[in-house]
Amino acid sequence: MDKINLVEKLGLISEYWHPKIVGEINDSFVKLVKLKGEFIWHSHENEDEMFLVLRGKLRIKLRSGDILLTEGEFFIVPKGVEHMPVADEEVHALLLEPKTTLNTGNVVNENTVEAEWI
Amino acid sequence: MDKINLVEKLGLISEYWHPKIVGEINDSFVKLVKLKGEFIWHSHENEDEMFLVLRGKLRIKLRSGDILLTEGEFFIVPKGVEHMPVADEEVHALLLEPKTTLNTGNVVNENTVEAEWI
Numbered sequence: 763m764d765k766i767n768l769v770e771k772l773g774l775i776s777e778y779w780h781p782k783i784v785g786e787i788n789d790s791f792v793k794l795v796k797l798k799g800e801f802i803w804h805s806h807e808n809e810d811e812m813f814l815v816l817r818g819k820l821r822i823k824l825r826s827g828d829i830l831l832t833e834g835e836f837f838i839v840p841k842g843v844e845h846m847p848v849a850d851e852e853v854h855a856l857l858l859e860p861k862t863t864l865n866t867g868n869v870v871n872e873n874t875v876e877a878e879w880i
Numbered sequence: 881m882d883k884i885n886l887v888e889k890l891g892l893i894s895e896y897w898h899p900k901i902v903g904e905i906n907d908s909f910v911k912l913v914k915l916k917g918e919f920i921w922h923s924h925e926n927e928d929e930m931f932l933v934l935r936g937k938l939r940i941k942l943r944s945g946d947i948l949l950t951e952g953e954f955f956i957v958p959k960g961v962e963h964m965p966v967a968d969e970e971v972h973a974l975l976l977e978p979k980t981t982l983n984t985g986n987v988v989n990e991n992t993v994e995a996e997w998i
Contacts, residue, residue, distance in 0.1 A: 763944075763958065763961075764947075764955075765947050765948075765949055765953050765954065765955045766953060766954050766955070767952060767953050768952045768953065769952055785930065785954065785956050786928075786956070787928045787929075787930050787956050787976060788907075788908070788927065788928050788978055789906075789907070790906070790908070792930070792954070792956075792976075809906065810904075810905045810906050811905075812903065812905050812910070816952075826881075829882075829883050830883075831883055834885060834886045834887055834934075835883050835884060835885045835886065836883065836884050836886070836903065836910070837882075837883045837884070838903050838904070838905050838910075840881065843881075858905060858976065860906055
């Protein structure tokens with residue numbers, strides 16, 4: 763039962779696209795992630811997913827158009843909606859998603875990682 | 881389905897201790913709140929509650945000691961744990977809590993307000 767400093771925890775993350783767990787709240791995890799480059803198109807069948815940008819600019823591509831997020835902005839990807847995060851420059855983001863959520867959603871491939879606590 | 885800018889939404893809030901809903905994610909609401917002064921001791925029997933400080937310094941008093949949060953820090957109050965938020969100066973915070981959560985938890989009095997969307 764302790765507080766979490768976002769910048770301090772982000773300093774422990776070296777790999778892009780590997781979300782790390784920093785908090786547990788009810789049925790969800792709070793995660794931090796560093797993003798750079800393009801991810802893959804995927805969706806989460808039963809889970810909404812929140813992206814809050816802490817640093818940089820994040821484009822969340824949707825089939826219906828792009829959402830461009832800058833520092834202090836968030837977007838909640840509704841369950842079932844295909845999305846592909848793209849970060850031209852390094853982005854730091856806070857994620858909130860159910861404990862059951864896989865980073866690649868409905869796609870399981872070499873990008874799939876199981877989140878660990880930091 | 882749109883992005884949310886935290887500073888913009890906070891600009892719409894005038895009353896202290898009245899959390900406003902800015903997002904819906906699975907069974908939870910994302911809320912924004914401005915805090916100043918002392919709240920009341922209360923707990924949420926079945927719900928963890930997250931406080932992420934966006935501006936200012938927030939003291940969360942617990943029976944076991946105080947948690948002092950500054951910008952970019954969060955604390956998750958576990959279910960059942962009595963707490964009292966105290967803000968000597970104005971604080972802006974993001975809350976995450978189940979849709980069922982009342983701001984005053986187990987205490988219902990003149991401080992109790994139902995959160996509305998902004």
